Amino acid sequence: MASTSVSFSEDLTCSICLMLFTDPVTLLCGHAFCRGCIRDCLDLSPTCPHCRAPVDTRGLHLLNSHVLKNLTEKTREATKRKREDGQDKQTGPWTCSEHFEKFKLFCSDDQQLACLICRDSQKHSQHKFEPMSEAAALIKKKLKILAYNVSADTNALETLAETQKEAVTRTKQRAQELKTMIRDKFKEMYQFLNEREEALGALVKGAEEQGMQRMTKSLHEIEEAIAENKKIKTNVTSALEIHRPERFLKTWTEEKMFNVTFGSFSPKRENFQVEKTELSLGPYESHLQMFIWKEMIQVVEPREEHLLLEIDQTSLAVSRDQSSALVCNYQHGGTRRNDEFRKRRIPVLPNSTRSTERLGGRHYWEVYAGGRSDWELGIPQCVLKKLDGKFHIYTLGHSSALNLECKLSKIGLYLNCPKKELSFFNAETLAHIHTANLEGTAFPVSAYFKLGDGLSHDPLTICRY
Structure with missing residues (x-):
């Protein structure tokens, strides 16, 4: 019955002032409030405080809720009679809900507030109790220690975080320094290798050009000698094709073929020899990498230890x-x-x-x-x-x-x-x-x-x- 009364009273409570209705009125959305409370709210925002439905405040007429008003009055009268009859025990946030006594103690075992009756009950048998002021002071002291430890630990963690950030920054800087060093050193080696490649290539090209000049000249002279021989051979062949003796001899004498053939021909093969150019890099040809490596050691100046x-x-x-x-x-x-x-x-x-x-x-x-x-x-x-x-x-x-x-x-x-x-x-x-x-x-x-x-x-x- 008590729980029903409490539930009924809650239904008659204004959601704005949290008290029993005073002159209750109802909005079009169906929610009820005290007349004074809803007017103050609508002055600030033209919406229902409960469901946020818009409320037209122009020519506003709040509807009286006679039913809620009657129920509220009856509830007030019933509460008044109970108090007069001593049936309504005082309850609240600082009152024991079980024994309707004010809290005066703190149970250290259960970590909860207790009244004097709770201390003597079976539920708290052999539990340790302290006055609320002493318990609060002790807990506050522990909380202060905890707050100090948390603060100290947080400061230490923040210091570690800063140190870690610095380590991250240093690592990035160091990585960049190493990358730059690697790039510069390899660039130096690449430059040396490119220069040596070009120098050796130029050496081969120079030797090739000189050899090609000699060989091309020799080939041209040999080809001229071949052309002369072919011309003589053509004349001889054409003469040999004449079968009648008188005509052959007449052609022989009139065209002076004697001078053209026997007089102009002499073997030429002894006058020529094949020009050759043997391109070679010396030891660089068979041991190129080793010799370039030795040259690189001298050029790039590797750091070496001189230990005494x-x-x-x-x-x-x-x-x-x-x-x-x-x-x-x-x-x-x-x-x-x-x-x-x-x-x-x-x-x-x-x-x-x-x-x-x-x-x-x-x-x-x-x-x-x-x-x-x-x-x-x-x-x-x-x-x-x-x-x-x-x-x-x-x-x-x-x-x-x-x-x-x-x-x-x-x-x-x-x-x-x-x-x-x-x-x-x-x-x-x-x-x-x-x-x-x-x-x-x-x-x-x-x-x-x-x-x-x-x-x-x-x-x-x-x-x-």
């Missing part, structure tokens, strides 16, 4: 140009295999050789190990080691085996200090072997070489281009 070496003991020798190191087994009575090598007595690392200068930035060098069976190459913090034909990588105290099928007699090393990486390549094919991460390494560093005590007398050579 120092050694640790008398059993190691360094060449005069400091590009090679060799094990000299003097303690075993061996002889020096190359007078180019001179011993240096500079103690550095046991059984090892390294560069005297410290390396930062980006560097690439190649080392020819020849047929040696054991050696170490790299930097002190990371080395590629060959021992008994097997290869290992030693990086900052950690080792790993490499399965390499090639002989690997010439090794390329690329040191990228900004990225803290050291890469090894097969310098013969430029095939990548391994890249080591050097995080934790203090830069700059030294190039490092170590030769074993094998019987091979091949030097460990830093390659020069």
